[in-house]
Amino acid sequence: MQINLKHLFPKSPVIRAVLIFFISYVVILVLWKQIEDSYSYVITFVTLKVVTAMKNTELTDIMRRDSVIYIKFTPLTMKNALLSAKVDKSHYTFNVPLTLSVLASLFPFIQRRLRACIECLLMLFTVHFIYIFFLATLLLTVLYMDRGIEAVSEFRLAAYKFLWGFSGRMLLRVAPFLIGVYIFLRFRKAESR
Secondary structure, three states: OOOHHHHHHOHHHHHHHHHHHHHHHHHHHEEEEEEHHHHHHHHHHHHHHHHHHHOOOEEEEEEEOEEEEEEEEEOOOOOOOOEEEEOOOOOHOOHHHHHHHHHHHHHHHHHHHHHHHHHHHHHHHHHHHHHHHHHHHHHHHHHHHOOOOOOOOHHHHHHHHHHHHHHHHHHHHHHHHHHHHHHHHEOOOOOHO
């Protein structure tokens, strides 16, 4: 006995896209929970290497415990000082399953799917990099100003707070939809234009 699967899926492309979104969200969420810790560790490590080079600091230790990544820094100007901070991975990794599900729901409408996936992942990585960059820069600046390593600058502190707040409260939350719109406009099939 043969079952025709074409009758199970609706003919409307919009309903099909919504079904793809919900099914892919569940699957991607399960898969994402398996690799989220590794991803958050790698992106945090890479970003902190950039920030510590910029702030003349040495990254002495980075460790992951549950959903928090603990970081220890040593300023190069004060070798005996040890500064610590923490980054909660759930603050910036929550949007990955949503973004990838939006991408999956766009598959019936786009061409060059592999290229679209690569660009989507690069944009998502960049958004996470920006968030961690401004968070780490703000944390180090506050620690340096408190310890007298850097001169107190209200302007610089306000700028870092704004950039971190903007990237955390706006960019991370809107990124899945902005990436989805970009992917659709860039890769849509000729018949849907």
